[in-house]
Amino acid sequence: MTAASRQMKLGAFLWATGHHIAAWRHPQAHVTAGIDIDHYIQLARTAEAAKFDLLFCEDAAGLREADVGIASQTSRSIGFEPISLLSALAVQTSRIGLVSTASTSYNEPYGLARTFLSLDHLSGGRAGWNLVTSASQIEAANFGSTGLRPHADRYERAREFAEVVTGLWHGKLDGTSGSGHDGQSFSVRGPLDLPRSPQGAPVMVQAGASDVGRDLAARTADVVFTAAQTFEEAKAFYDDLKGRLAAYGRERDDIKIMPGVAPVVAETEAEAREKYEELQELIPDDVGVALLSSYLSIADLWRYPIDGPLPELPATEGMQSRQALVIEQSRRDNLSIRQLARHFAGARGHWRIVGTAAQVADELQARFEGGAADGFNVMPSYFPGELDAFATLVVPELQRRGLFRKDYEGHTLREHLGLRRPA
């Protein structure tokens, strides 16, 4: 396959002051990001000028940390609600895709379908929905739930939710007699009171990597975000998911798999290392351990000696796939809780590359050409500096190698991603 025939897709993953847990403390980080819309407009324009496929906003309907003391040492307790944020960005940009997370546990499909379709119209066909089932007790407490639903139930509700949403987008629930949806979790008469999407339907994104999550993705997703530390993990996930598509009558190219990557890039490798160490030094131990605890879905990790190994953990109703990834890494690299917490806090279990533009491009190229990724969801350590660094250093290197577009091929997100327009 020639470089020109297949190019990687790139997402700019916007989150708080940056993806590094201590990003907000960095001297160059924009600490008031969560209340400054102009900052986000600037980030969107930077990413669009660099020809990124999409902007991606993660979301949770509640605080990130159960412990208010821990929460107060991070910048993640406040920020823009992503639908309103992306709606504002939609009319301040003209080409870049706009993808937001929204939960199937705390929304109703009719309202969600309508909101994302509206974002799609505001942007001229550039919207996408990242489906999550929500795994946190903190969110559940904001929605009258007495407890988190079991993993399998959440995914069954999500499957039905996605079916209703796409049914509305595709005009199947048209309000005529007998066309309504009457299911286990939802009853929806339809139709939507908005015109059809400029790109056929907004793009469907998913990130759940458990077995049931993969099946749901194979059935409904256009794009899959994932976390993979090593080439082998990434390749195994890629092959597994692409292999599930045939069962749903879909082709391998119908899903774009974009693992997260957390690069720290500079003109020289030494500068990049220095930049990374500077960030790591800013992580308080209690914050690192708390973050690790929440990803492992256990509350009392702080009880264990911080310089000792990770204890044996029971299976949880939380994020099963992410938990397995962290545990595997701790055993493989023989890391203490402190080491794992610091390492993990930096990139939240995603793939970290520290180096020059050529080194970062080498790594991305290897996974892309090795059949482990269709593209990457780029997670800058802090904003705006690290997005600027990726845009000005890595993107030109990828373009020079023919691995990334020099200009947008089309106008809609589906066109950028090379996805078929739904009938």
Added chain:
Amino acid sequence: MDNGATMHLAVSLCPGTTDASRGAEPEFDRLARFAQKAEAAGLDMVLLADAAPASGGDAANRQVPFEATTLLAALATVTSRIGLVAMASTVAHQPYNLARRFASLDIISHGRAGWHATMAQAPREAANFSRPGGFSRDDFRRRTEEYIGIVQGLWTGWDADALLFDKGGGRFHDPDRMHLLDHKGEFFSVRGPLNVARSPQDRPVLVLSGLSVSDMDIAARTADVILLEERPAEETKASRDDLKRRVAARGRDPDAVKVLMDVLPVTGGEPAGLADKLEEQFRSTSCDGFNILMPAELSAIDDFVDLVLPELRRRDLFRQGYRGATLRSHLGLGGGGDQ
């Protein structure tokens, strides 16, 4: 200073209207020009309608292809002074999600956002939200009252000085200045706090409409703006007086709630005629102003702004321009913003 001598003016973009002159111009650009025209004229706010009907019949008549809160966010980036108020249904959104959305809109608009809630159930809406039977009138009232209390409580969960941004000390915010809501009620339980900062107006403006007699106390306790449907002057006057009495009985300043009357301008009528009508209604009902139900045609706003407004200003019935930057300040309301 708002001394009651001048009126407040809102314009509503109505769904279901059609615009034959609509050409190739993108729909958003047209709506943006509408809002900009209203802003250039110094109007208090634009009300963005929203509807999610369940039947195919209504859908065909819809004109605006945007859900109102998303449209508000977009319009906020192309305007700088005018208030922007979106209708959002208490059936379509969970209170936590709605509170987040509007707090975020208030930050995006630098303190110009408002939430328009209605006490009237939209016919057939519930059929799209897994509630085929809808709510009884009484349940809907109690549920809406509880809902509004949650949203307004969430909006003030963070103290105005809660964010420290102290990089060196590692203190992003002060945990003692962040408060849980811990609401447990008949219809909802919501722990809080919101994960959006306190917004520039402290609380986005709450506009209430669709009031029946039994809703008056809820409105008197919670609303910043109350919209009354157009009725004979003496009925409007009675409702207005009743509302202001109830507001005072709640220990609020009667001037802290603005009562606006819906007005449907007769197209093709003499500008002086509409100005006369507004002046007459303003004086006879003692209302605080009007909500002009405007077809979303640029010609309609042009006529109002270019012909009717100068007449109102000539009679000293409408202020010359904006004095503050927030919607609360345009409306002469307390709390938040640049009073």
